[in-house]
Amino acid sequence: QIAAAGLDVTEPEPLPTDHPLFKLKTCVILPHIASATVATRNAMAALAASNLLAGLQGKAMGKEIDKEVLDAAGSNLKTISTLSVGVDHLALEEIKKRGIRVGYTPDILTDATAELSVALLLAVCRRLPESVEEVKNGGWTTWKPLWMCGYGLSGSTVGIIGLGRIGQAVARRLKPFGVKKFLYTGSRPKPENAVEFQAEFVPLAKLAEESDFVVVTCSLTPDTKGVCNKDFFSRMKKTSVFINTSRGAVVNQEDLYQALVSGQIAAAGLDVTTPEPLPTDHPLLSLKNCVILPHIGSATYATRSAMSVLAANNLLAGLKEESMPSELQL
Ligand code: NDP
Numbered sequence: 138q139i140a141a142a143g144l145d146v147t148e149p150e151p152l153p154t155d156h157p158l159f160k161l162k163t164c165v166i167l168p169h170i171a172s173a174t175v176a177t178r179n180a181m182a183a184l185a186a187s188n189l190l191a192g193l194q195g196k197a198m199g200k201e202i203d204k205e206v207l208d209a210a211g212s213n214l215k216t217i218s219t220l221s222v223g224v225d226h227l228a229l230e231e232i233k234k235r236g237i238r239v240g241y242t243p244d245i246l247t248d249a250t251a252e253l254s255v256a257l258l259l260a261v262c263r264r265l266p267e268s269v270e271e272v273k274n275g276g277w278t279t280w281k282p283l284w285m286c287g288y289g290l291s292g293s294t295v296g297i298i299g300l301g302r303i304g305q306a307v308a309r310r311l312k313p314f315g316v317k318k319f320l321y322t323g324s325r326p327k328p329e330n331a332v333e334f335q336a337e338f339v340p341l342a343k344l345a346e347e348s349d350f351v352v353v354t355c356s357l358t359p360d361t362k363g364v365c366n367k368d369f370f371s372r373m374k375k376t377s378v379f380i381n382t383s384r385g386a387v388v389n390q391e392d393l394y395q396a397l398v399s400g401q402i403a404a405a406g407l408d409v410t411t412p413e414p415l416p417t418d419h420p421l422l423s424l425k426n427c428v429i430l431p432h433i434g435s436a437t438y439a440t441r442s443a444m445s446v447l448a449a450n451n452l453l454a455g456l457k458e459e460s461m462p463s464e465l466q467l
Pocket residue numbers: 222223224243244246247250298299300301302303304322323324325326327354355356357358360361382383384408409432433434435
């Protein structure tokens with residue numbers, strides 16, 4: 138009736154190996170592999186993960202996984218996959234107690250977040266948002282020697298709170314600007330992280346006193362909560378710039394506001410705040426020397442796509458009880 142047939146799809150799948158079609162030399166049967174190239178399946182995984190995330194936008198995103206949520210989920214919950222490297226929104230002790238596994242997305246967002254940290258630092262210290270505004274509102278008149286002056290990185294001391302993956306990537310990007318000295322704090326000295334920048338491990342108070350730029354890139358823990366407070370800001374130089382791309386709760390925002398209004402410090406740039414989003418009538422938003430971004434550290438298309446794929450793969454591995462590509466050690 139016909140000369141030959143080729144099938145990539147059958148009913149059922151898989152087709153039983155004793156099916157009569159397999160006996161025919163004129164019939165070639167493939168195991169449903171039409172889209173099976175590595176590139177295509179990766180792109181499909183990324184798209185499916187992005188669709189899933191779009192569906193979750195505004196619902197699960199940003200929600201704390203606390204005891205109440207865990208209780209509601211019950212014993213069926215075996216795996217949590219977070220689209221973030223930060224895990225401060227997860228009740229880790231409770232999660233560990235219940236034997237739940239956690240997947241997260243370290244490393245792949247380091248470059249994007251460090252890039253944004255440097256962009257924010259430059260925008261703040263060279264007063265870019267203010268300058269753009271002056272161009273639009275007619276404040277730009279004749280060239281004046283001290284108008285819109287800021288502070289440069291050349292010859293400066295940069296203090297990094299938390300010289301982890303992102304902290305190091307920030308230092309690596311700032312070094313070519315002519316930074317003279319790097320200081321850092323953490324729970325203990327990390328010579329293996331510091332050697333590339335000849336960074337000196339110092340107490341937090343000394344970092345505040347000696348830095349021209351403070352960049353916060355630590356994780357939020359009980360130890361780091363609120364460490365950038367009145368005492369910290371009062372030790373900073375009046376000419377210093379404060380940047381936070383870690384978590385809002387590392388900073389006491391009331392104390393930061395006072396430090397900025399009183400001229401205790403020169404300026405601040407925040408990618409993270411408490412709460413998020415920051416209410417549009419928040420006092421910090423009224424200050425010219427404070428630049429606030431809406432938590433966009435890792436927001437490049439490539440990074441968010443890679444994060445989505447990793448988060449989806451973590452989740453799938455957790456469901457299959459296999460080893461995850463990036464599992465948080467609890
Ligand atoms: P890492 O785990 O590599 O680094 C975290 C750093 O925090 C470590 O160097 C650690 O130092 C430090 N730290 C912990 N406790 C203290 C302390 N008491 N004082 C000072 N430093 C401390 O994580 P990443 O670099 O990958 O990410 C860091 C954080 O950045 C994330 O947890 C997340 O909150 C935030 N983030 C924000 C993004 C954004 O969009 N703005 C995007 C991505 C991440 P030590 O080991 O010595 O304790």
